[in-house]
Amino acid sequence: MSSAERCLQLDVGNSSAKWRLLEGDEIVARGLYRSEDEQSRDNLLACSPRLDAIWISSVAKDEAQQELSAMLRRQWQLEPWLARSEAETLGLINSYSEPQRMGVDRWLAMLAARQRYTGRLCVVDAGSALTIDIVAADGRHEGGYIIPGPQLMERALLLDTDRVRFAETAEYALQPGESTAEAVRHGIALAQAGAVTMALNLAGSEPLKSIFTGGGGQWLQRHLNYDGEYVADLVLDGLQCMGRAR
Incomplete structure (x- = not known):
């Protein structure tokens, strides 16, 4: 261009x-x-x-x-x-046997992360769903996780339980909640942060850089004690990389 x-x-x-x-x-x-x-x-x-x-x-x-x-x-x-997920783009290698079935937002976020950083990576996209993907230093996608995001978690809890109800507002935080609203929101925050923490722990001892994006990415990046950075436009940056390379 x-x-x-x-x-x-x-x-x-x-x-x-x-x-x-x-x-x-x-x-x-x-x-x-x-x-x-x-x-x-x-x-x-x-x-x-x-x-x-x-x-x-x-x-x-x-x-x-x-x-x-x-x-x-x-x-x-x-x-x-x-844009579509591919078997390989700019050295990023898809782990899926059917590459096109991977969400293109995950693919582009990993692609942009590799353009910004060398070495092993953990790419965390906290949106409607929380996705966590590990990329090896040589570009191989080691695998990933897809987890319901905060709104989906809260909706499922409210729809499928009769006594978990609240009208007051509560922020997402990690300390134990002192009301039903806080217990729900803090529990969801704990689940989101805990999922990323566990994924990073399971990734092994080889060092890796964490890159966060999505609406909840900045909150997660602030609350987790890892070598991480928040990049707001990670998916669009990946789209730029792929569009120029096609």
């Missing part, structure tokens, strides 16, 4: 999409899109009068993805390119 070209990049999740507009290597605009939010849709469609490329990472349902692609196609008369 030359310095004059404009590329719209989207990281599409289950409930919303992060987007950013790049002119060359410079981010000139960014935002959050929700299909039911008219203002967020208008902001996305008004981000640039012209585009040279549209790149998408999506884990949304097929119907939602097709609807979004059609909207972008109408606005800019461009065919969006959808």
Whole structure:
């Protein structure tokens, strides 16, 4: 992509999409899109009068993805390119026997992490789901974990129990809770932090760098005593790497 070209990049999740507009290597605009939010849709469609490329990472349902692609196609008369997990990209080697079945957000996050750091890595994406992936220094994906995120955990608890109910608000924290609201939220926080801690402990004694992303990634990075860093745009950075290499 030359310095004059404009590329719209989207990281599409289950409930919303992060987007950013790049002119060359410079981010000139960014935002959050929700299909039911008219203002967020208008902001996305008004981000640039012209585009040279549209790149998408999506884990949304097929119907939602097709609807979004059609909207972008109408606005800019461009065919969006959808990233897919591959058997190998830029030295990152997929552990799945069917590589395309790996969530593309996990693949792109690992790809971006490898571009930023050398050595063995643990990539933690804390969103609707908490994903934890270990990548060897030579680029081999050693395997990973997919765990319900905080909202999914809380919803399951409230839907499937009769007496766990609360109306008050409570923050996520690691100390024992002193009300039902605190006990639920603190228990979920403990489960999320505990899962990452256990995964890192099971990864063995070989040193590794931890990279956190996603809406809950910064909280986890702050509360875990590991050599870690938070990178907000890790999936979009991976999309940039893959889009340029394709």
